[in-house]
Amino acid sequence: MKQVIVHPERCVGCMQCMLACATAHSRSGTLLAACQERPRPNPRIHVGAGRFNEGFPNRCRHCDPAPCQMACLAGAIYRRESTATVLVNPDRCINCASCAMACPYGVIRFHEDPLGPAGWAIAIKCDNCGARVAKGLIPACVETCKTGALTYEEMDDAMARKTRAVARSLSAPDRPAMPAGVVLLTSIKQAEMQLGER
Amino acid sequence: MQHVIIGNGIAGVCAAEAIRKLDARARIVMIGDETFPPYSRPMISHVLAGDQPHDKLPIRSTRFYEELAVEPLLGRRVAAIAVDEGQVCLTDGTRVAYDRLLIASGADPRPLRAEGMELGRIFYMRTQAHARQQVAALEGARCALVLGGGLVGFKAAYGLLRRGLAVTLLISSGYPLSMQVDPTAGGMILDELVRHGLTVEVGVSVRAFEGNGTVQAAVTDAGTRLPCDLAIIGKGVLPARGFVPADRIAVDLGIMVDDHLQTSAADIYAAGDVAEAVDLARGCRWVNALWPEAAAQGRVAGFNMAGRPVVYPGSLSRNVMRIFDLDVLTVGIANPGRDEGCRIVTDGGPGLGYYRRLVLKDQRLVGAVLINRIEQGGVLRALIDNRTPLRLPPERLLAPNFNFGRLLF
Numbered sequence: 001m002k003q004v005i006v007h008p009e010r011c012v013g014c015m016q017c018m019l020a021c022a023t024a025h026s027r028s029g030t031l032l033a034a035c036q037e038r039p040r041p042n043p044r045i046h047v048g049a050g051r052f053n054e055g056f057p058n059r060c061r062h063c064d065p066a067p068c069q070m071a072c073l074a075g076a077i078y079r080r081e082s083t084a085t086v087l088v089n090p091d092r093c094i095n096c097a098s099c100a101m102a103c104p105y106g107v108i109r110f111h112e113d114p115l116g117p118a119g120w121a122i123a124i125k126c127d128n129c130g131a132r133v134a135k136g137l138i139p140a141c142v143e144t145c146k147t148g149a150l151t152y153e154e155m156d157d158a159m160a161r162k163t164r165a166v167a168r169s170l171s172a173p174d175r176p177a178m179p180a181g182v183v184l185l186t187s188i189k190q191a192e193m194q195l196g197e198r
Numbered sequence: 199m200q201h202v203i204i205g206n207g208i209a210g211v212c213a214a215e216a217i218r219k220l221d222a223r224a225r226i227v228m229i230g231d232e233t234f235p236p237y238s239r240p241m242i243s244h245v246l247a248g249d250q251p252h253d254k255l256p257i258r259s260t261r262f263y264e265e266l267a268v269e270p271l272l273g274r275r276v277a278a279i280a281v282d283e284g285q286v287c288l289t290d291g292t293r294v295a296y297d298r299l300l301i302a303s304g305a306d307p308r309p310l311r312a313e314g315m316e317l318g319r320i321f322y323m324r325t326q327a328h329a330r331q332q333v334a335a336l337e338g339a340r341c342a343l344v345l346g347g348g349l350v351g352f353k354a355a356y357g358l359l360r361r362g363l364a365v366t367l368l369i370s371s372g373y374p375l376s377m378q379v380d381p382t383a384g385g386m387i388l389d390e391l392v393r394h395g396l397t398v399e400v401g402v403s404v405r406a407f408e409g410n411g412t413v414q415a416a417v418t419d420a421g422t423r424l425p426c427d428l429a430i431i432g433k434g435v436l437p438a439r440g441f442v443p444a445d446r447i448a449v450d451l452g453i454m455v456d457d458h459l460q461t462s463a464a465d466i467y468a469a470g471d472v473a474e475a476v477d478l479a480r481g482c483r484w485v486n487a488l489w490p491e492a493a494a495q496g497r498v499a500g501f502n503m504a505g506r507p508v509v510y511p512g513s514l515s516r517n518v519m520r521i522f523d524l525d526v527l528t529v530g531i532a533n534p535g536r537d538e539g540c541r542i543v544t545d546g547g548p549g550l551g552y553y554r555r556l557v558l559k560d561q562r563l564v565g566a567v568l569i570n571r572i573e574q575g576g577v578l579r580a581l582i583d584n585r586t587p588l589r590l591p592p593e594r595l596l597a598p599n600f601n602f603g604r605l606l607f
Contacts, residue, residue, distance in 0.1 A: 008603070046601065049601070050603035050604060051604055058602050067576075075238065094250055096519075097518045097527070098240075101517075102490065103576035104576055104580035105602045106577040
């Protein structure tokens with residue numbers, strides 16, 4: 001089964017995935033119209049600044065077993081086995097934020113959602129773009145990512161590729177696993193931060 | 199293999215599910231005092247507040263026992279455990295044999311000793327039946343009295359305020375939730391409640407209730423009369439372990455369990471509000487009578503009973519609640535003693551719309567109190583749970599842009 005895989009070392013923090021995610025979870029489905037919608041559609045992927053101000057795309061890992069599901073007071077969080085997705089039932093969610101306490105990644109938000117019940121806030125998190133995938137599309141964040149920080153593939157394939165890349169970088173030090181420009185940018189950022197912390 | 203589970207709260211329910219997951223054929227007997235389908239106990243405060251209907255309380259199918267092939271003995275109470283015979287004795291004289299026993303009997307409200315407790319409209323707040331009676335008593339009620347400023351009393355007061363009643367809260371410390379939050383956060387919570395009409399009396403205890411059939415007033419130790427149309431007693435809970443033979447099963451405040459949730463007696467396990475495990479933040483034994491801990495403990499106990507050894511690392515006090523416009527999240531130790539060598543960093547405060555306080559010990563986070571902007575609270579909770587040594591300055595954890603990515607590299 002294909003899933004969204006995050007490669008944080010490739011993220012440049014452009015936040016295009018957040019826009020695409022909010023658009024995909026709007027009523028209209030287009031960016032321009034989504035901006036006008038009330039309640040405002042919000043992203044379910046969150047690009048934060050990492051330790052050295054590098055981009056870090058943070059999204060639900062769909063853990064198994066999921067701590068949020070075990071902590072849910074209302075029995076609103078469940079797992080759809082067929083797509084390995086942890087979902088929130090909007091009709092059962094009581095907006096108690098127990099899942100925020102349980103989630104070790106901090107990826108759950110609470111607000112009124114265009115696709116949820118009108119007039120009250122509920123827990124909102126990544127749904128693996130189930131509606132898009134059912135139509136044969138890939139998740140919106142992956143489709144829009146320009147740097148390969150988000151990919152949609154079999155986990156085994158991604159693991160094998162990563163293992164090969166690491167092996168290559170060890171055996172042939174003149175061919176780094178990352179493009180030279182990215183490595184330079186990252187090391188400049190890190191040096192800046194470390195100097196600033198002194 | 200015959201498993202017997204005492205208690206049909208969330209710990210017992212999760213244990214039964216865990217046993218059934220590993221063993222399709224084992225016989226499972228559940229003894230429960232409450233006859234209602236498995237429900238969410240924390241949600242009863244939402245029912246009192248009028249946020250959620252009573253019929254939303256069940257969180258498992260109404261055919262839970264059939265679907266899981268569990269034999270329920272509902273509406274029955276346990277009188278004793280005959281450890282040598284491997285039997286549980288019920289109050290009606292029935293004896294149930296076990297190979298493995300789980301005590302998940304939960305907790306009972308801490309009783310109040312006062313005259314006039316037999317009057318109507320004086321409630322504890324523990325079960326769905328209490329919530330149903332409380333909601334029924336709201337009709338025509340104008341003013342209410344809540345005893346106790348801990349989690350139970352606080353939630354009762356909040357629910358009654360939401361229902362538009364004039365509520366008087368009697369607390370022993372200067373602010374509510376003094377076990378969960380520090381004085382600054384407590385002050386912010388108190389201000390928010392008072393702004394919505396709460397009256398607070400500090401250091402007052404009730405000696406007697408007066409009324410004619412139903413309660414009409416409470417009399418304090420000082421002799422003052424506090425008129426009320428209904429009263430809720432929320433002075434916390436005590437582990438329900440009256441039937442446990444203390445000479446055979448080691449008990450402290452709760453039933454003492456090891457890191458597999460086994461008691462000092464072979465083949466007898468305990469989980470939930472009745473169990474006393476190690477508190478991860480405090481580093482000593484502690485009863486954390488909390489729903490998420492009960493669910494987690496029930497699951498671990500069930501796996502161990504079914505023969506798969508699973509370690510339970512320890513419990514952690516944690517709570518999250520919404521109080522009108524405040525979102526409050528607390529985890530671990532909020533008020534360390536002066537001699538515990540803890541470092542405290544804070545940000546925000548009254549008037550700023552947010553507050554955060556972190557308690558650190560030996561480069562590890564041991565407690566946090568957040569008011570508003572609580573989305574990253576789970577990341578902090580995981581740092582405490584996992585006892586992760588911090589590699590970044592604690593002030594960075596307070597920053598508004600703190601996120602999981604900050605912890606990497």
